Amino acid sequence: xxxxxxxxxxxxxxxxxxxxxxxxxxxxxxxxxxxxxxxxxxxxxxxxxxxxxxxxxxxxxxxxxxxxxxxxxxxxxxxxxxxxxxxxxxxxxxxxxxxxxxxxxxx
Amino acid sequence: xxxxxxxxxxxxxxxxxxxxxxxxxxxxxxxxxxxxxxxxxxxxxxxxxxxxxxxxxxxxxxxxxxxxxxxxxxxxxxxxxxxxxxxxxxxxxxxxxxxxxxxxxxxxxxxxxx
Numbered sequence: 001x002x003x004x005x006x007x008x009x010x011x012x013x014x015x016x017x018x019x020x021x022x023x024x025x026x027x028x029x030x031x032x033x034x035x036x037x038x039x040x041x042x043x044x045x046x047x048x049x050x051x052x053x054x055x056x057x058x059x060x061x062x063x064x065x066x067x068x069x070x071x072x073x074x075x076x077x078x079x080x081x082x083x084x085x086x087x088x089x090x091x092x093x094x095x096x097x098x099x100x101x102x103x104x105x106x107x
Numbered sequence: 108x109x110x111x112x113x114x115x116x117x118x119x120x121x122x123x124x125x126x127x128x129x130x131x132x133x134x135x136x137x138x139x140x141x142x143x144x145x146x147x148x149x150x151x152x153x154x155x156x157x158x159x160x161x162x163x164x165x166x167x168x169x170x171x172x173x174x175x176x177x178x179x180x181x182x183x184x185x186x187x188x189x190x191x192x193x194x195x196x197x198x199x200x201x202x203x204x205x206x207x208x209x210x211x212x213x214x215x216x217x218x219x220x221x
Contacts, residue, residue: 088152094157100151
């Protein structure tokens with residue numbers, strides 16, 4: 001199996017930029033999907049295939065990839081962006097792994 | 108629109124089994140895999156396995172291999188996840204998910220307690 005590593009927490013002031021990283025050896029070859037989860041709710045897909053934003057997701061969310069690290073960027077953070085964020089990918093054999101999650105706090 | 112509707116909460120004793128269902132509507136069931144993911148209280152997301160909706164092929168996490176079985180019924184557009192030999196650490200919300208489309212079920216709370 002393999003691991004995806006995320007920072008446990010990110011704190012950001014409203015209007016500033018938050019960057020959440022997801023690192024793993026498989027990432028140069030596999031796409032990453034990002035989910036946002038708020039308390040008591042199912043996760044919500046906010047980015048697919050590293051940098052494709054699903055319809056309905058605000059433009060302030062963007063994704064990028066470089067080597068073994070994929071980054072989710074939230075530009076102009078709003079209070080409603082507070083929550084837990086998870087990256088997820090699969091290896092070539094179809095085994096899926098989630099990162100440990102990053103708690104985003106809007107100060 | 109796409110919906111994944113899961114069965115209701117379950118209370119089980121240690122050693123028992125649980126079977127959770129996930130009925131899919133709004134898309135072609137045979138075109139996409141359904142994944143099962145669980146989340147223990149206060150913890151992160153834990154992938155359990157997936158089933159190919161078309162041919163029924165499955166892939167399981169090594170963590171659950173031997174205890175979990177994921178099946179699909181194409182006539183009912185429904186996937187099932189059965190977890191055996193339950194222990195208190197299996198207390199969690201269990202979700203089904205169509206990863207490619209980004210849709211999740213509402214979650215099913217399984218509580219394991221004597």
